[in-house]
Every structure is written in structure tokens, then in C-alpha cells.
Amino acid sequence: MTLLDFARGPAMQIAIIIFVVGIVWRLVGVWALPKKKDLSEPRQKGAWVGGLKGLFVHAWPYKPFVPKVGAQYIIGYIIHLGLFIVLIFGTPHMLFFADIVGFTWWTLPGGVITAVAVVTTLALFVALIRRLVNPVHRLISNFDDYATWFVTTAPFVTGLMTTMNMWPDYETGLAIHLLSVWLLLIYFPFGKLMHSFWFVVSRYTTGSRFARRGGMA
């Protein structure tokens, strides 16, 4: 079995199984917890409007904070949008998902995907440098932050190297790229990458809770 066969076969299967176990474990584990009791009479019963509003209000910082954290948000958006575009609209990636969901969709030319990947990778490095340079950021960063950065950046770097034929041979590059993605999947449920699932839940919960207390609506 070659490294590529291992990456496309057993490594992928193991990574996906760990990913699914971990994600379902955490989602069920949190959703099955008791709901927080209201400490005063709720102003609204369901408060779903407040919940939905919470999703969007927190998508951009409160105005007075913009000069301080605006750049951080912009870098975050570049990384997340870049990740989304490369993952969904790169032809080889689309074909990977199409094999699972059973249908294909429109993709972007390879050159555009490469350009987006380069910008995203640069943004990831800028984010890391800012974290290392800023003493407050550095102080509140732990292993999880750096591990999350590493497993997110590695697929971009290995993918670009594979596209640009920078490995001794393409198959090894492709195998390393795939393995880097499986590493991301394995780490995903157990670290801060879980925010991909939690950000919607937590923003909605915060928004609706505020609404029940009389705000946000």
C-alpha cells in the first residue's frame, strides 16, 4: 500500500469516524444539559427574534471597539471566506463532496482557487504573528490556539505545494495534503475548531437570553 492509498483509504475512514464520534458526542453532550433557569419573569416567551438578531449583531464588533478589534475581524473574515471558497469551489474538493452527497456543482478555475488559497494562507500567518506579537493575545493563548492554527494552516500550505508541484513527486504531495486534512478532522471536535458548530448556537442562545431579559428585541 502506497502512502496515497493509505491517505485515501484507511486514514480517511479513521479520521471521519473520529470526527463523527467527536462532533456528535459534543453536540449531544451540550444539548442534553439542563436549560438555564430564568431568574426573573421573561419579557418574551420564545425570544427567537432576539436569537436571530444575536446571530447578526455579533458578526461585527460594537462600534466603539471597531478601531481596536476591526482588523482582527477582517483577518478572520478573510480566513473564513477563503476557507469556504477553496473548500467548496475547488474542483477536486467539490468532487470529494460530490462522491458523498451524490451531486456536483459549479466550481472556480484552478488559478482563482490558488490565488484565494494564497491570500488565505497569508492571512493565517498574519493572524499568528499578531497573536505572538501582541502581549495580551500571547498571554491568553494556549496550546489549543496554536494547534488549531496549525491544523488549519497545514492543509492550505500542503495543498498549495501540491498544486504548484513543489514536492519531489505529486502522489506524495497529494497524500501529505490529504493526511493534513485528516489531522484537522481528528482535532476538530476536541479543540476550538468546534466553534464552526458552536458559533451559531452560542450567538442564538446569547441573543435569545438577552431578549428574554428585555434586550435585543
Next chain:
Amino acid sequence: MKEHDLTLGEELRRQGISRRSFLKFCAGVASSMAIPAAMVPAMAESLAQARRQPAIMMAYQECTGCLESLTRSFAPTVENLIFNFISLDFQHALQAASGDQAVDAIKTSMKENWGKYLLLVDGSIPLNDDGIYSVSHGQSHLDSLRELAEGAAAIVSIGTCASYGGIGAASPNPTGAVGVDQIITDKPILNVPGCPPMPEVMTGVYTSFLAFGALPEVDSLKRPKAFFGDTIHDRCYRRTFYDQGKFADSFDDEGARNGWCLYKLGCKGPITHNACATLKFNEGVSWPIQSGHGCIGCSEPNFWDKEGFYKPLSAGQWGSAEGIAAAAAAGVALGAASAVMSRRNQNKISGGK
């Protein structure tokens, strides 16, 4: 002078091949094998002095497609004459002799050319049950290979079966088929994989052996680097469409008619090392991708077992979806257990309030 005693130069002159044509041929082979142009005169000189090379070609667990490719693709050119210059002492499909006479031909050649003959092997060799699944003239091919390899100067495995086991070794591999280099480890071995292999590669290999007395430089899979150094994808004329994101989605859509990239239709070009994209088959007429079908990766080990020729390369090899369903169920169980424990802890802390 006997025909057998002539040098290659003398033989070619006898057949009316001019020195100019011979040099052109040498330059062509040198260029296809990335040999520096300055080496061409020396190569021509050495090649012209070469004497008839004895060769024994054994067909083991095979379909004769490799032989068809090698013998049917040549017009009467210098390459053809050079191939005629091989003293092919045994090849069961080509020779008139059969039975004891044919076996005697092998024995005689082995005796007369011990340590000097080239052993050309076509087909895989079964190992299970002492190789009983493939037998000729009462001898298993496993024993035959071991015996012939002992007196060979070098071995050339022709085709994917002889190189890596090929279809004989495809899952579930009932005969335990393997390639030559998994049995013989103490001889120079060259693999020329492909289903079928490219005749021009054999020309290059044979010319190089005659001129330099050694097999050409090889990669980690013992394939001549000069021909197997690049992937099909690197040299494919449809590569530009891959870069532009223009793909055929089916074999009869607009993309297919426009000759766009076949990646989505399962082309294995990016992971396949071979020279089809540059040399093509049938004297440069065409090759699979030019005729509208993706590369199936036939010169790579285990290409039969890579989950289908029409599945895109980036699609994973799923095995079964049951594992994922079981994983989700395990996740629910773990999540529920975690929640129960958390609730207990919360109750303990809050005193049940």
C-alpha cells in the same frame, strides 16, 4: 562471415540503412532518454560495434497484450531492425518450435550465453501453493523464473503484470501473483510497466543496454526515469483546461466534445507516471486521453484496485457507510453519558435546586 557474428553496424549496412539514418535514430533515442546530445556520437559508435544480444522472453501469467503492443506497433524502421538484431532465442507465441524442441531452445541458449543473456518477462508469477497455478511443460513459472534469472545479465519486466503483479495480483489475488522483483532480488531488474507498455520505451531500454552495456537509470519503482519521470497530467495537452477549470462532466457533453479535461470522469493522469502523453501509441497516432477517455493509471502498481476507473481522483475510498453510522451512534451514546454525568455534577453543586 556468419549473420550471427555481424556487429549491429555491419548488419544495418547490410540491410541498406545509411549512417545518416542510424545517427538520426541514435539522436532520437538519446533525446527521448534525456541523454546529452554530446553523447550521441559515442552512443552511435558503441551501438554500431554491439554484437547480437541473446535474449529469452518468457510469458508467464499474462494475456499476450504486451507482446501484441511490442510487435505490432512498428513500421519497418531502424528500431525494427535493431529489434531484429536481438537473438530472441525463446518466445513461445512467436516461435515455430513447441514442446520439447522449444524447451531445448531455452536450455541451449542458457548454456551458450550463461551470464550474458537478457531475460525479458511478460506476466505475473503466482506464489501460492508453490506456484502451481501457472505451469508450462511441467515446470511452475516460479521455478522457471528462478532458474532463468540465475544466468541472466539483467531482467526486464515487460508490462504491469511482470512489474507489479497486474491483474493477476488484483484483489482477491487467488493465485498469490507478484511481479518479478518480488522474487528475484540479486539481479539488475528494470520494470517497463503499462497495460500494455509503450514499444518506444523498450526501444530506448534495449538501445541503451546495447550501447552502454547497462540498464538505464531508474526510479524507486525500477522504471526508466527518462520515460517515467513525468506524470501524464504534467505532459497532457488537456492540462490547460484543468488549470482553467474546464471539465467534461460526461463522455458526451459539450465539455467532452470540446476536448476539455477528463479529471471529473476519473482520469488518473495526476498520479500516473508514463510517456503516453508525449510518445503516444501506434507510431504517435493517438493515446487514450486523445481518444476521449481518462487515463486509468495502468503503469502504476495496484491500478485495478483503486476504486474504479471513473471515480474522480479526489474522491475518497469509502469502504462502507456503516462505519460512519456506527460512529454517529457511538457519539450519541457518549454525548448522553456525558450529559448525565454533567447533570449529576450540577445537581451535586447546586444541592438539587
